[in-house]
Amino acid sequence: MNKHLLIFASLLFLTACEQQATEPETSPESSAEKATTMVPEASAESTSSYVPSNRSGKVIFALHCAGCHDPGNAHAATKQLALVRGKDLAVIMQRKDLVPDYIKYIVRDGLLEMPPFRPTDINNAELDNLANYIVDSAKAYTPEETK
Amino acid sequence: MTKPLPQGITLGQLNAAVAEIEKVVGKDYVYLDDVKELRSYRDPYNTTDDADFAPSAAVAPQNVEQIQKILAIVNNYKIPVWTISTGKNFAYGGPAPRKPGYIVLDLKLMNKILEVNEKHGYAIVEPGVSYYDLYNYIQEKGLKLWIDCAAPAWGGIVGNTSEHGAGYTPYGDHLLMQCGMQVVLADGTIVETGMDTTANSKTGGLYKYGQGAAIDGLFTQSNFGVITRMGIWLMPEPPGYTPFMITLENEHDLETVTDLSLPLRVNQVIHNAPMTVDLLWESAMSVSRSQYYTGKGPMPDSHRKKMAKDLDLGIWNYYGAVYGPGPMMKNNMDVIRDTFGSIPGAKFHYDDTRKGDPGWDYRVKLMKGTPNMTEFSLLNWIGGGGHINFSPISAADGKSAMRQYEMIRKRSHEYGFDYIGEFLIGWRDQHHIFMLMFDRMSAEEKKRAHDLFAILVDDAAALGYGEYRTHLSFMDQIAGTFSWNDNALWDTHHALKDELDPNGILSPGKQGIWPKNLRGNS
Structure with missing residues (x-):
């Protein structure tokens, strides 16, 4: 063949x-x-x-999310969140208000500027990994001024 | 939600076909649940209604043999499949099919990089390989090769190339750099093009044309087969790279800069495809519209001028680059500076003063094939992300560029939208991309954007211009403008379609090419 x-x-x-x-x-x-x-x-x-692949949340974030959600104004989502939600809610890796189920829903459904991601982009196991990675990273994050 | 069905197919037939497909690929790779899975196969930025393009299912084969089996099943039931690979295809319909009820054939899981040849500069990839994937692979191996990526780098080599996409390095004409492909026809036959069809081919990635008719192009922007592998040439990392930007103060400078560009481009003084980017596109990399104007309709000139001043941008912003050894770059840059320096008010910008500006930084990355997502900032311009691209081809000629620009700007203002656009000089042509941004939460605005697009197709056709690519909604209308000699070209497409895919199962309606059972019903 x-x-x-x-x-x-x-x-x-x-x-x-x-x-x-x-x-x-x-x-x-x-x-x-x-x-x-x-x-x-x-x-x-x-x-x-x-x-089936079972890539870590970190790998999935780097491949599919970081382009728009990394800190800094070169990143479309971070920039837009800063504008409409304020700088404290701009960087999703630093946000303590996000829960895994919400992240998983938004990844599949999209939200405003953000498009949906297909199960072939990120499979369900990887989506779990991703949601947990974002929430855990945010939990571990300490704002600059309180360090 | 009621399951959308393809024309003439019952739910019972669909379910029976899906059950057979599940046996081929495994249940985990057939997506049926609207909320959990299938919603991700819609085009969130369309100008009509999600239901117009809602698939009944999506299936993700993992190899060529599975594709053959799936095609055998859908041939039996006469159920259409809509082939997609990786990347997003936003502005042109995303992953969504042309009509409701098609099964999406999602090739994303076929994601092997089969070969990267550093000496000869090519890669052979499957359809699921994204620009990020290939770039990361090359970086990890330390190969001295560049890729040429689409601006949003989650795009894929096979998908972008087969949609006639363009990039920003000297290898930016993607289809020109494509070399060899493997295609599965509707009846399951596997075809290799170019040199790969000889026994024990050693030159499949090196020479495009083989012997006899070179048919690779037939499988691009079409529905004559399923591309399952592609060769793409990669540029050897050059010894040096000098990107530059020229800001221009006046709208009519578009004419001058275009005329000055053509000889430099065709003689390869400028090595890549130079871009003339309008103020709003460029500003959207740093700011959103509401920071400068909250009124309705297009942004007034006074606000535009303030924004240009604040951001140190021109009404037009011209990007290009030269590549190679230092002395060669210096010679070319001297010619470029002498040429464009003659435009009153033209100002040159380089890394030393622009670094850190998101608009500059992402162009610098694109012109060296470093994938990034900064251009997605355009979706923030009014917020909500609704956009559709009107993409006519212009001559690389000043008067032609101005005529298109004035025609589109006048119409877009008449319909209450900003002109946001760029011109990209390929060789002798320009891709003119008008990004029509609209509020996708407003049904009225979506309809207005849709109506504007439709009239632009007709306006452009009346001036002698056609589009290089388009959204699902306008494929038939634009196909109708390629109508010379009583639609001879589309009649040829349809003759091929009927011969290669008699049951009309492969992406019916793609680019306005319909199988005979659906012609006239679209």
């Missing part, structure tokens, strides 16, 4: 290339058929050896 995987597998240790988060979709041996075959009838069995 996928001769690139064959080529790729043989080059794996010779070049800098590397699989990213997931395992190869099928082993080279089982996928060595010609590339132009028609599809078989859908069988009852899933063809996936896919292992």
Whole structure:
């Protein structure tokens, strides 16, 4: 099916290339058929050896949230929250008023300028990780003036 | 909420198909719950109603074999799927399908970076790989390569390239830099394009055209197949990089700066795609509209001038960059300074004085392919985020640019909206992006924005301009403007569609290309 995987597998240790988060979709041996075959009838069995990712809240935040929610006026959400809610509520990683269920709802549904995030962007387990990460980070945050 | 259904499909048929698809991908990767999952597949910024583009389900295959099986199932039931990859596609419809009830085929989980070749400068990626993913990979490996990303960097290589997206480094014409792809056709056939179709190909990432008809473009902005892998050329990290900005004081300077740009661009004195950005776009990186004006309608000139002065910006703000060894950059910058310095009031800006300004900083990052999200600040301009982009192609010619600008500004003011826009000089053309921002909480304003967009399509067509990309709502209208010789081009698209996808299952209506069973019903 996928001769690139064959080529790729043989080059794996010779070049800098590397699989990213997931395992190869099928082993080279089982996928060595010609590339132009028609599809078989859908069988009852899933063809996936896919292992769902379970990235930490920190990793998810960096990938999907930090671009807009990091501190500073280069970050759209932080800037807008400062304008409409005041600077104490501008940085979500410092906010003690957010609870995990609220964060999870907003991530899936979006809010005003913020778009929704799909379960393929952030799966449900990762969404738990993310919500807990934000809440825990906020709990641990001490404002500058009280340090 | 009632389950939206594709035209002519019963709930029983949909449920039966979904049950079969669940067996292929696993229940965890079929999304049916409107509140918990499916709401995230809507376009939150549309100008009509979410229900117009509400999918019945979304499915996330993890490999090509699963895609083949899904297509076999939906062919059997004649249920349309709407293919998306990664990134957001906002302003153009987001992940939402063209019509209610389609099943979204979400390729985000196919996210492998299959190869990055440092010597020859290319990557081969699956559709789920985002700009952040590829950038982070290259940084972690310490490879001396740059990516060229879309402005909001959560975009993806395959999605952006197949939508004809543009970037800001010398590799900014993404489709030009695409090299080889793997496509699954509606009947499940897997096709490799370019050199990869030879046995044991060693040059798939190096030479685009193979032998015979080069068909890669057929699978972009279309619905003839599902792209499952793509090669993209990457720029070797240059020895030096000099970004610059020129602020211009007058509206008519757009004409002069565009005319002066063309020879520098086509002769590659300026190496990347220079951008002429209007005052409001640029200001939105630092401030919101309400900080300068709280009245209704477009911001008056007096307020605009105050904002320009406060932020040290021009009515137009021109960005470009040169790349390479020091002496080469110096020569090019001398030519650039001599050329644009002739415009009265033109002022050059560099890192030494602008660093820390969000508008400058994010352009500096984009022109070297460093992903960031600063441009999303545009959504703060009036708040609420509602936006849709009107994107006509202009000649890289001063009079043409002014004609488009004046036409759009006049109409947008007439309809009560700010003109927020930028011109990006590709080679001989300009992408003119008019960002139409509206209050998405106001039904009246949404309708007014929708009406404005529709009339702009007609106004532009009357002047001889067409758009390079558009929102779901306007795909048919814009397809109708590409109508020369009694719609010969779209008849050709439809002939291909009918041959390659006789059951009309792949993204019906994408860019105004409809399968025969739905033509005339749109």
